[in-house]
Amino acid sequence: MPYKTRSAIGKIFLLCWFLTAILVAPKESFYCGSAYSQEDWRKEFDEICSKTENAMEFSVEELRSLVNRCDALKSRVEKLDEPQRKITLRRLQMCRDLYAFAFEMKEKK
Amino acid sequence: MGLLVLFMVGFCFILAFVGGASGKPLPIPHEYGRVIIRNFSEQEGLGAVRFDHWLHRAFYTCRLCHVDIGFAMEANATKIKADTNMKGFHCGSCHNGTRVHGSKKVFAACSLGATLGEDTRCSRCHSVGKKVRKEYEYASFTEKLPRKGVGSLVDWEDAEARGFIQPVDFLSGVSIERPPLTVQKDFSIASRGWMSAIIFSHKKHALWNGCEVCHPDIFPSVKKGTLKYSMFQICDGQYCGVCHDHVAFPLNDCQRCHTNPVRR
Numbered sequence: 062m063p064y065k066t067r068s069a070i071g072k073i074f075l076l077c078w079f080l081t082a083i084l085v086a087p088k089e090s091f092y093c094g095s096a097y098s099q100e101d102w103r104k105e106f107d108e109i110c111s112k113t114e115n116a117m118e119f120s121v122e123e124l125r126s127l128v129n130r131c132d133a134l135k136s137r138v139e140k141l142d143e144p145q146r147k148i149t150l151r152r153l154q155m156c157r158d159l160y161a162f163a164f165e166m167k168e169k170k
Numbered sequence: 171m172g173l174l175v176l177f178m179v180g181f182c183f184i185l186a187f188v189g190g191a192s193g194k195p196l197p198i199p200h201e202y203g204r205v206i207i208r209n210f211s212e213q214e215g216l217g218a219v220r221f222d223h224w225l226h227r228a229f230y231t232c233r234l235c236h237v238d239i240g241f242a243m244e245a246n247a248t249k250i251k252a253d254t255n256m257k258g259f260h261c262g263s264c265h266n267g268t269r270v271h272g273s274k275k276v277f278a279a280c281s282l283g284a285t286l287g288e289d290t291r292c293s294r295c296h297s298v299g300k301k302v303r304k305e306y307e308y309a310s311f312t313e314k315l316p317r318k319g320v321g322s323l324v325d326w327e328d329a330e331a332r333g334f335i336q337p338v339d340f341l342s343g344v345s346i347e348r349p350p351l352t353v354q355k356d357f358s359i360a361s362r363g364w365m366s367a368i369i370f371s372h373k374k375h376a377l378w379n380g381c382e383v384c385h386p387d388i389f390p391s392v393k394k395g396t397l398k399y400s401m402f403q404i405c406d407g408q409y410c411g412v413c414h415d416h417v418a419f420p421l422n423d424c425q426r427c428h429t430n431p432v433r434r
């Protein structure tokens with residue numbers, strides 16, 4: 062078999078391998094960015110909203126920071142798909158409202 | 171003065187006898203706390219959903235459903251959809267066919283293209299207007315639970331204290347790991363009328379509700395004396411009346427809040 066033909070077959074073979082890999086590979090592996098950011102918002106959400114039980118124990122500065130973090134996270138949550146978006150926004154709003162409430166109470170003192 | 175007090179006490183008894191301070195008839199135990207959800211199901215040819223609080227509150231805290239899962243505190247305000255349930259949210263957070271309660275798998279809430287055979291499963295929730303035999307019946311379920319006050323409703327607080335129920339406050343994959351709750355101190359709420367002051371127990375309320383169920387939506391202030399509300403507003407479903415008279419013990423049970431005798 063001539064060298065050129067063998068080379069062409071080799072290229073086709075490699076191309077087939079490449080296409081097969083694309084088709085077989087899990088869909089998630091192409092969305093590393095979004096998968097990471099999904100994980101990322103959840104981590105931040107858990108971090109912020111896990112502290113609500115002790116909202117009245119925080120200082121004014123800590124509460125202000127928590128409210129700001131809620132506001133920053135809101136814009137990221139708004140980009141999620143439904144119904145995750147709707148449910149998480151509600152939960153986040155509850156956290157924010159509680160911290161804002163505690164902040165107001167502390168500031169009035 | 172003595173005559174006036176006698177008149178007031180007599181009036182109070184009459185009110186309690188004919189239906190209570192809220193002016194509503196005494197609750198029917200198995201219907202108390204029932205919510206009929208009819209946002210979308212009837213348009214889809216299914217019956218409305220009958221949700222019984224008595225069953226769910228025996229197993230889960232208020233906070234778990236109204237904070238972690240995200241159910242609104244008002245009937246039909248959540249706008250629950252079959253699609254949302256199927257994706258594992260709202261009812262589907264537990265009712266997904268895989269989550270285990272006790273030794274049993276919790277049945278899946280909704281599914282696409284349910285066959286005739288599956289109609290029985292749909293009817294477990296979409297039961298309004300149908301004769302459905304429920305897995306849990308109120309009478310047998312609450313048979314051994316302590317009761318208190320008017321209407322002989324279950325005393326859930328006592329039921330928990332005596333170990334009859336252990337409401338779960340954490341749902342894996344849904345709830346957030348949190349440090350233990352710092353219990354706020356109990357405090358008294360002065361009564362403007364002739365009824366005695368209320369000793370409000372933060373401990374009792376916060377353990378089941380967490381903080382965000384009540385603050386700031388229901389009680390927008392914690393500074394003593396800032397927020398003034400009356401029994402009229404409470405009977406109208408505001409403040410304490412958001413839960414009491416709907417799910418928590420009814421307002422007819424005056425002495426459960428106004429624990430001390432009437433002022434003389």
